[in-house]
Amino acid sequence: MAAQVGPVNNEQEGLLAYLAQMRYVVRLTAYGLTDEQLRATPSASELSVGGIVKHCASTEEGWLSTIRREPQSVDYQKYAENFRLAEDETIEDVLARYDRVAEQTEKTVNEIGDLGFPIEIDHSVPWNRKDLTHWNIRWILLHLIQETARHAGHADIIRESVDGATAYPLMAAAEGWPTTPWLKPWAQSPLRGLMRSQPAQRMTR
Template sequence: MPTFVPAEAPGDERGALLAFLQAQRGGVRRAALGLTDEQANQRPSASELSVGGLIKHLAEVEQRWVGMAQGQEPVIPRDQSNWHLSFQLQDGETVAGMLAFWDEVAVGTEKFIRSVASLDDTFALPEAPWYPKGARQSMRWLLLHLIEETARHAGHADVVRESLDGATAFELVDRERAAREG
């Protein structure tokens, strides 16, 4: 799980944006290190957020946005009636399973972004009251939106994890390093 985003080849904006997205995913993944599924489902702060639910939400949201950019219907249909389920692990869902799902989504994101002719290529946004009619966004915007969404929830995951057992992001990086070197 990267904690540092290395410099890309000069002008490799696509690679740099993908690296920043990967680094933010790493922050969320790190918050789950050493947690049981039961702990990952706990909501120890004032919010309804759990580490497991954040992982599920981010995997689904990334898949939804990339699919939208590809002109596909959502794989997992969500609307106002079931949006809350994207933040909750359901019966049979595990943190390990959600992390594996997110890995697959991440591979698909990178493959798609590397396949587009230009980050200036656009896709249609869905009809929604918060988007202008006929709105389009660029692939660059898509990546920046995914980075922003993931970074916001990485902060939430840090707070939830620290509320669970006092582990801070710095301690989790040290634990991760020790496990790799162990």
Template sequence: MTVNEPTNHQDLAEAPAATGEVADLLAMLAKQRHFLRFTTRDLTDEQAGLVPTASELCLGGLIKHVASVERGWAAFILEGPSSMPDFTKMTEADFARRADEFKMLPGETLAGVLAEYADVARRTDELVAKLPDLSVSHPLPKAPWFEAGAQWSARRVLMHIVAETAQHAGHADIIRESLDGAKSMG
């Protein structure tokens, strides 16, 4: 079965011309982005903000979160750990702001969320296509979930973005099916 692109949303920009490993990684990321976006086809803003499962996740919020994560990791590729928050010093207010990434807030629209995601994706693809070497690495910021002293290369960061996008595309598929029975595949 062929999965068609949604027709009512702005398509993500084409990845810049790349070859070899970079082309493979960008193609895999583009595929996962497609599946995430596809879960929102033909939905209203209200539907994109609904929470139909036992989790607190909604489709619009998942896309906001994935865009935020991708934006943060792209900055990490360029700037290293200084581009990320100090997770060991985050306050309750910081965590509340991060929780808002998973929600459609008043005034937000699905079209706006998708447009922002398209912009983040375009910038990430341009950055990765221009990198002279995927082996450039930085130490990870201090956080309880990172191994102390670990470093990640741009390659590993990009694989992490692909994995994060794929994981949340799966969550989004379950949420969409809970909303109206529509499936991304099958």
């Protein structure tokens, strides 16, 4: 995928394209990392690059179930686990899951074909608005773009803390861009398995 979304012919196409772009930049933060680095938590929070990618997949999966009106239950333990890679879980597992979710999101939205299609709001959770009765698919896609972009920023900061890599050099490496006077593609360091830095003290919650 290129660094920018291509031409957009209609609203639905645009929303799906920008959501796909945000998924892509989240995935790029994991590019070239070791298993140790994917699980590293070098910032003040307990977030890791691998955990953020997993959370984004889980979040979209949840909203897809909402669109499909599938029954869901809020499991706070499971929610917390979705921010961490399990010991027997690999980034390949998580990315494959994210691919499946993305495919089903696009398939479901295209099959419904109506961005105004109403989706009943679950008022059993505290973060959903009590003054409204329904979302629609347009709102859900915009919300997913917002959520994914927000976590892409989190993942960018964590990735830079792990090994100094930033978004465009990573994209250049993944897509095979040539080196230019103003941009050098990221390259693996001989010290690839080592963390760049660790915080002196983790903040408590």
